[in-house]
Amino acid sequence: MSAAAAARRSYPQKENFVKIIEVSARDGLQNEKGVISPATKVELIKRIVETGIRVLEAGAFVSPKWVPQMATTPEVVTKMKVDPNVAYSVLVPNMRGLESLEKLLQSVPASSPPPTDEIALFAAATESFNRANTNCSTEEALDRVLEICERAKPMGLLLRGYISCAGGCPYEGAVDPKKVGDIAKKLIEAGCYEVSIADTIGAATPQVMEAVLNECTRHADANFYAAHCHDTFGTGLTNVLQMVKMGVRSVDSSLGGLGGCPYSPGATGNIDTESVVYALHREGYETGIDLDKAALVGDWISAEIGKPNGSSAGRAIVAKLKMKERKQEAKL
Numbered sequence: 001m002s003a004a005a006a007a008r009r010s011y012p013q014k015e016n017f018v019k020i021i022e023v024s025a026r027d028g029l030q031n032e033k034g035v036i037s038p039a040t041k042v043e044l045i046k047r048i049v050e051t052g053i054r055v056l057e058a059g060a061f062v063s064p065k066w067v068p069q070m071a072t073t074p075e076v077v078t079k080m081k082v083d084p085n086v087a088y089s090v091l092v093p094n095m096r097g098l099e100s101l102e103k104l105l106q107s108v109p110a111s112s113p114p115p116t117d118e119i120a121l122f123a124a125a126t127e128s129f130n131r132a133n134t135n136c137s138t139e140e141a142l143d144r145v146l147e148i149c150e151r152a153k154p155m156g157l158l159l160r161g162y163i164s165c166a167g168g169c170p171y172e173g174a175v176d177p178k179k180v181g182d183i184a185k186k187l188i189e190a191g192c193y194e195v196s197i198a199d200t201i202g203a204a205t206p207q208v209m210e211a212v213l214n215e216c217t218r219h220a221d222a223n224f225y226a227a228h229c230h231d232t233f234g235t236g237l238t239n240v241l242q243m244v245k246m247g248v249r250s251v252d253s254s255l256g257g258l259g260g261c262p263y264s265p266g267a268t269g270n271i272d273t274e275s276v277v278y279a280l281h282r283e284g285y286e287t288g289i290d291l292d293k294a295a296l297v298g299d300w301i302s303a304e305i306g307k308p309n310g311s312s313a314g315r316a317i318v319a320k321l322k323m324k325e326r327k328q329e330a331k332l
């Protein structure tokens, strides 16, 4: 990774720095059924950057038949204001998605910064989930990833891998951590600069994530990996903290706890950025994020899409800020 690209990702220079990857604009919104305008998505991305977040997922080049909400990604990434200090990643499931991205990048004038220099790729640790999510077997999913990587590298794109169902599968239940380690190895060999270990359905506990990370660290150090936890059973934050304790320094999270999994009935959203940042700061870690601002963005986007704010930390912070505002108004 070039120095500029590393700087854009706020790569941890210090032992206590944890990089937050904000996924609300992609993972957080992808399952929403209502129409969310490109203007709202562009505004969300702008507000995310204003919180100090330096790495975010801006959208996905996926089939609109499968994930209609992401159909506006080309418009969103074209219209968003690109901050040269921020990394905007997009999810790419197949060659078709990469070709669309390539065409879009070629249309950007040389005088403008490209909207993205990073793609996210994914494969699940179980056969059933790969079938449900991408209509192929695990072997085919990994072949697709390899094919995309080979084509994306000469385009100068950085590669970030996801392993879905690392902490449990909605169809197969408990997942053998070794299977997760095997996929991590393949993603590393394919050229990913970071691999995100995803508890897609939020079923894991700290012990499960510890076992999974122990398998993955047979192939790369803990700080090569990211934690991507959902909060279905209320264990998302403890899972994140467990992984950080073991040396992980990248955490995927979503403002307002937005998100969900279409293939896992009842699964809740991603762990909310607000509680992750709150807990990390209290535990002595730095994130570079203004928590008050983050809470306001989480509250705003939840209202914007007609959902209650799913972050309890966010709700508490917003309530405190409103009380402060009222007191100040009373003084005037």
Ligand SMILES: CC(C)(COP(=O)([O-])OP(=O)([O-])OC[C@H]1O[C@@H](n2cnc3c(N)ncnc32)[C@H](O)[C@@H]1OP(=O)([O-])[O-])[C@@H](O)C(=O)NCCC(=O)NCCSC(=O)C[C@@](C)(O)CC(=O)[O-]
Residues within 6 Å of the ligand: 027, 030, 060, 061, 062, 063, 064, 065, 066, 067, 091, 093, 094, 095, 096, 097, 098, 100, 122, 133, 134, 135, 162, 163, 164, 165, 198, 199, 200, 228
């Ligand atoms: C992978 C496929 C496309 C295979 O789907 P398929 O049906 O096997 O593929 P296909 O090649 O037969 O294509 C079907 C139709 O989609 C079109 N198509 C095909 N690809 C594209 C594309 N890229 N962009 C635009 N259009 C596309 C294609 O042209 C065709 O259109 P038709 O000819 O019928 O009119 C499909 O399964 C798919 O898009 N799945 C999306 C899965 C997805 O986005 N899931 C959510 C993201 S993963 C996730 O959230 C997990 C993660 C990363 O957050 C971590 C975690 O928590 O686990």
